[in-house]
Amino acid sequence: MSSLRIHLAQINPVVGDLAGNTSRILQLAHDLVANHQADLLLVPELALTGYPPEDLLLRPALQGRVEEQLLRLQKEVHGITLVVGYPIRRDGQLFNAAGVLHQGQWLAEYHKQLLPNDQVFDEKRYFSAGSTPCVVELQGYRLGLLICEDLWQPGPAAAGAEAGAEALLVLNASPWHQGKQQERVALAAERCQATDLPLLYCNLVGGQDELLFDGASFALDANGRLLASAPALQEAGLDLVLERTNGKVMLQPGACAEWPEPLAYLYGALVLGLKDYVNKSGFKGVVLGMSGGIDSALSAAIAVDALGADRVSGVMLPYHYTSSMSLEDAEAEARLLGIDYQVFPIAPMVDSFMTGLADAFAGTARDTTEENLQARCRGVLLMALSNKKGLMVLTTGNKSEVAVGYCTLYGDMVGGFNAIRDVYKTLVFELAEWRNRQGQVIPQRVIDRPPSAELAPGQKDEDSLPPYATLDRILKGYIEDDLSAEALIKSGFSRNDVLRVVSLVDRNEYKRRQAAPGVRVTARGFGKDRRYPIVNHWPVL
Incomplete structure (x- = not known):
C-alpha cells in the first residue's frame, strides 16, 4: 500500500471574507498539486469564515455565501483531497462542520460534537452539537475527524477509534495564551495514548480582535511523542506522511520547528495581534503618545516590529510636570526606532480649559480633576492627529493599570487598540529587557526609573498603589485564579493592600468597558472571558 502524504496548512483567514479565504485555500491546493507535494490538504476550523465569526453566523445571508464557496471549491479543487472547516445549516440547525472534498465530490461531513461555552468561547449561542463520529477512507487509510x-x-x-479510525485529523481554532501550547501537546498526547492512534493537529494563525491564534501545528505518534511541528506565529505548512507497517498505520517523523521560549513567544504574539488588527482594519499605521515611560516605550517597539518604522508616529505631549528626563528618553527611543517624532506642548490647551472653568471651580481645591484634564488634552490631540492622518491611536495602558483604573477615560485611554492591555506591569519590564537583548530600542534609563504618570510634582505610581511586584500577584490571584479577598489575605498579603486592590478592580469595570481592545495573552483577560456587571454590589469580603 502506498503512503498518504498530508499537508497541514495553518492559514490566517480574515473573518467574514469568505471569497478571499476560499481563494487562499484554492491557491494552496493548486500549489501542492503542481509540486506533487501532498495527497490531502488539511486547513483549520471554520477556515472559510475565519474564527470567531460571532453574530455573522446569525445573518440570513450566511448559508448562501457558504454554499457558494463550497461549490467553488468543488469545481476548482483537483488532484488533491481537501478537509476544510465551515459553518453549515442542515435541517434547520447550524453546525460547526468539517467537509471532505475528494475527486470533485463531498465525501463526508463531520459536525463538531463538543461546543465550548466558557472563557472566550460562545459556541452554544450559535451551533448545534453533532453526535456521531466521522471516519473516511482515503487510499486505504481510515481517518477520523475531530474539531x-x-x-x-x-x-x-x-468514538472515532471505535468507528475504525487509524489516525486522527484535528481542525483547530485554538486561541493562545501563555503556556497554552504545552497544554495542547500534553492533552493530545493523552488522546494518542488512550486510542493508540497518531494525531495530526492543524491550528489557525493570526490576530482577530482580542484573540490571538498562534498556529504551532504539530503531529504525534500513537505513543504521544512529538514527531513534527510547524512554526509558531506565522502562516506555514507542515508536510507529514502516513504509512502502513505490519498492518498498523504509522506516522513518519517530519520537520520540527523550534517554538519560541516564553518571553519571545509572548512578544511575538503581541506583535502579530497588533499587526493583524491594524492591517485587517485598513489603517495606514499608528500614532501613539510617547511619555518617556516604560509602557509607551514597549508599545512603540511592538508597533515598529509589527508595522515597520515608516508606519509609526510618536508624539510627546509635555506639560509643566514632564521632566527633562522624560523628554530626553522619549526622543532617544524615537531615534533608536527610526520613527517620525513630534513634540506638542499641552500647556496652552490646559490653561485655556482652566480659564474657561475658573468660575465653576472657584472655591475648590486642586485634585485629580486637574490631572485628568492634562490627560484629556493629550487624548484630544492624539485623536485629531488620527483623524487628519488616517492613523489609529495606539493606547498604552498595561493590565495592572487597567485593572485598578489607574488611567483616564477620554485621556490616556483613547485609542483603537492596546497592544499591552493584557500584560502586567512587572511583565512589561521583562519584555522591555528581552526586546533590548535583541537590539536596543528602549533607553535603559526608561527601564530603571520608577514609573510615574507625571501629572503632579514628584508623583510616582507606587505613591497610591502597592509595589507592582505585590500588586500584580494580587491581581493575578483575583482576576485569573478567582481567589476571594479573604483567600488572598490568608495567603499572606496585607489586608489593606488586598481590600484596596480588590475594591479598585470591582469599581473600575465601567472604565474597562470603554477601553480599547487588546491582545489577550493571559488565561483570563479583560474582555470576552471576564464579563462582570458594571453596576453591582458584590461584597469584597
Whole structure:
C-alpha cells in the first residue's frame, strides 16, 4: 500500500471574507498539486469564515455565501483531497462542520460534537452539537475527524477509534495564551495514548480582535511523542506522511520547528495581534503618545516590529510636570526606532480649559480633576492627529493599570487598540529587557526609573498603589485564579493592600468597558472571558 502524504496548512483567514479565504485555500491546493507535494490538504476550523465569526453566523445571508464557496471549491479543487472547516445549516440547525472534498465530490461531513461555552468561547449561542463520529477512507487509510474542543474531552477521540479510525485529523481554532501550547501537546498526547492512534493537529494563525491564534501545528505518534511541528506565529505548512507497517498505520517523523521560549513567544504574539488588527482594519499605521515611560516605550517597539518604522508616529505631549528626563528618553527611543517624532506642548490647551472653568471651580481645591484634564488634552490631540492622518491611536495602558483604573477615560485611554492591555506591569519590564537583548530600542534609563504618570510634582505610581511586584500577584490571584479577598489575605498579603486592590478592580469595570481592545495573552483577560456587571454590589469580603 502506498503512503498518504498530508499537508497541514495553518492559514490566517480574515473573518467574514469568505471569497478571499476560499481563494487562499484554492491557491494552496493548486500549489501542492503542481509540486506533487501532498495527497490531502488539511486547513483549520471554520477556515472559510475565519474564527470567531460571532453574530455573522446569525445573518440570513450566511448559508448562501457558504454554499457558494463550497461549490467553488468543488469545481476548482483537483488532484488533491481537501478537509476544510465551515459553518453549515442542515435541517434547520447550524453546525460547526468539517467537509471532505475528494475527486470533485463531498465525501463526508463531520459536525463538531463538543461546543465550548466558557472563557472566550460562545459556541452554544450559535451551533448545534453533532453526535456521531466521522471516519473516511482515503487510499486505504481510515481517518477520523475531530474539531478543536472535541480533543479536550476523551469521548470524541474514543468514538472515532471505535468507528475504525487509524489516525486522527484535528481542525483547530485554538486561541493562545501563555503556556497554552504545552497544554495542547500534553492533552493530545493523552488522546494518542488512550486510542493508540497518531494525531495530526492543524491550528489557525493570526490576530482577530482580542484573540490571538498562534498556529504551532504539530503531529504525534500513537505513543504521544512529538514527531513534527510547524512554526509558531506565522502562516506555514507542515508536510507529514502516513504509512502502513505490519498492518498498523504509522506516522513518519517530519520537520520540527523550534517554538519560541516564553518571553519571545509572548512578544511575538503581541506583535502579530497588533499587526493583524491594524492591517485587517485598513489603517495606514499608528500614532501613539510617547511619555518617556516604560509602557509607551514597549508599545512603540511592538508597533515598529509589527508595522515597520515608516508606519509609526510618536508624539510627546509635555506639560509643566514632564521632566527633562522624560523628554530626553522619549526622543532617544524615537531615534533608536527610526520613527517620525513630534513634540506638542499641552500647556496652552490646559490653561485655556482652566480659564474657561475658573468660575465653576472657584472655591475648590486642586485634585485629580486637574490631572485628568492634562490627560484629556493629550487624548484630544492624539485623536485629531488620527483623524487628519488616517492613523489609529495606539493606547498604552498595561493590565495592572487597567485593572485598578489607574488611567483616564477620554485621556490616556483613547485609542483603537492596546497592544499591552493584557500584560502586567512587572511583565512589561521583562519584555522591555528581552526586546533590548535583541537590539536596543528602549533607553535603559526608561527601564530603571520608577514609573510615574507625571501629572503632579514628584508623583510616582507606587505613591497610591502597592509595589507592582505585590500588586500584580494580587491581581493575578483575583482576576485569573478567582481567589476571594479573604483567600488572598490568608495567603499572606496585607489586608489593606488586598481590600484596596480588590475594591479598585470591582469599581473600575465601567472604565474597562470603554477601553480599547487588546491582545489577550493571559488565561483570563479583560474582555470576552471576564464579563462582570458594571453596576453591582458584590461584597469584597
